[in-house]
Amino acid sequence: MSSSLRGHKPVERLRVLMGALALLGMLGSVVIIGEVLRHPDTRAGVPDEEPDHFDPRDEIDCPEPPPREGQERSPQGDTTTTVDVSSSDLYDCPQFFDGRRVRYRGEVVGALLHRDTGVWVQLNDDAYAEALGPLPAHRDYRGGNSGVGVLLPTRLTAQIDLVGGPQTRGDVVEIEGMFNRVDPSGEVAVIRAETAELTASGEALLDPLLTHRLVAAVLAILFAGGMVAAERVVARRR
């Protein structure tokens, strides 16, 4: 409240209500501007595969329960057969897949990190990796990213041209190799690839200029400029 009650004249509730409505109207108009000017809600034309949707409430579908304190970890099973896996499989059942040969496919994203031991890449196998494509190419929201770190021998990276990122859809690569829950390099949950095959080439992502947003931005700049000028003039007169 005011630091002094001298001359305290409370504002009528009706005026407060009108002021509050004006404030809400102003804030609401920001939201409406955001909704009107956003990208068109284009679908990628790919059905939503509900079973793949990650929900932490789902029972973890894993041959072995998660390890607990004081319990022996089960020894590695069959390490000769190659199994197809997703990143969810590996994170849900890291112990089960530890030391197994796996086949995994994903989009190369971020960067190729060259080291003496090979090249680290992040391969995403989420909804944006293959059929759906990266979000900037459509507005079909399918959640966050999911992927696995992979150590590729340097010779296998020659076939990778495009790395996924802000304006690029990365190449999709299928790899075979050993999944290590804890890798000898010290990294957690990674695959040491032995083979790699390019299954889909990446491409540049186009994001055509949205003219209605451009017009709105120009108008907003003009209004803001006008307000700044008006405020400066009044401030000088004060």
Place this chain on the structure above:
Amino acid sequence: MLFRPDRRDFSLIGFYTGKVIFGIGVAMCVPAVMALVLGEYNDLTSFLLGASLAILVGRAAELFLSTKEPLSTSHGLATVALSWTVAPLFAGLPLRLSGHYASYLDAYFESMSGFATIGLTLANDLDHMSRSVNLWRHLMQFIGGQGIIVVVLTIFASAGGRIGYLYTGEGREEKILPNVIRTARFIWRVALIYAVIGTSALWLSLMHAGLDPAGALYHGANLFMAAFDTGGFAPQSSSVAFYRSTLVEIVLLPIMTAGGFSFALHYQLWIGRRDELVRNIETRTIAASMLVMFAIMVVGLGRTGTFTDVGVMMRHSFFQLVSAHTTTGLSTVPGRMYVTDWGVLAPAVLVTAMALGGMAGSTAGGIKAMRVGLILKGLIRDVRKVLLPEDAIVVETFHSSTRRLLTDTQVRAAATVLLLWLVLYFGGGLIGLFYGYELQLALFESTAAASSAGLSVGLVRPDLEWPLKVVYVAQMMIGRLEFIAVFALLGYILAIVRGRV
């Protein structure tokens, strides 16, 4: 009796809130420049639109609500709470327009998570997000970590000492220098010095990790803002694990730790009082809790058999613990594996570390080491009282810049706030349980949101139920402002509704 606010109250609160919104608008020009340089034209128009609207509203408040009335405590607190409610709405506009957020609520959540330095994200397909929008996420952490109000104080400081109440309202209890403006400018100086050193070190280490120089600089600057402001956003969805580099993690550790230090401690170190590191009650409390929790974590991970190599276990457990204790939220391990591979003891330690948090007056959240330290000191004093003869006078002191006498009032205040924190943590956890999530997950995520830690086991995701998003947004704001500013705003609303005079 409640006094209904008068015109002066509304003018003051609106005037200063307008200044904050104006400041957010000016800040949006930074990613706008990056969007222009990189040819991200749709994002450029989004930032220009957002900046213009914020500047328009900010200058309108200056024009119509200009006042020379002095600020009172309640004005300051209500202004801070209102600013923190409104600022993410404007900051969220470019996020919503980026096309990576499924609703405006998600964009608002992300902005609040940024400003409050939480690090939980609702971004869809972060790995294809434009660089300018990604920079804006991290910049919000930098602005929020220093305190939105501090930004305004420093840049638009015409109101002088009167705005000290705004500073204290943002969870900063202690003025480092006698003048609040000088305090704010000191905070900026510290942040900028760390920014130059930290970004340079990260740049070099990221190039060593394999990034090209331009990419390393971009990632380094963003990671610095995330680490020093204990934010927890990262340029890539896989957080720090993306870089697969022990060196990067080693560089991040002192940056996160510096972020968890109070600016008062930074000032003491700045003026050459290095012994403060050893004598300060907060550094002692954090050192002790780190030691105890690290030991428990190592035992837990050892008993679960998560790691067989001691060095690797030390590397990951220490990084995760520092990240949790400083309430940063950067991670070297996929969040899902806390549940599927880390047993229950180690994640419980992480929850405890997040709940305790960093130092009072730092960018970190949580209960704060000062309060924990004071309560423990009070407990020790009470035990000593019981053990000594009845007529013995037991005096307990603590060191925070100077040696201070521990009073009952201090202990009671610390205990009260501790209780409020626990209510906040468990309240969010209970609502998570209501939506069918397991106790471990619900409590982990609730604590991460309220304490501003932002580590996640995957519960916070774009298709999270919207009421839970609202709950987490409220937790983030209440936690960042440490209750009292929010109570002040609610008090104003109550006074409007129920006030008689």
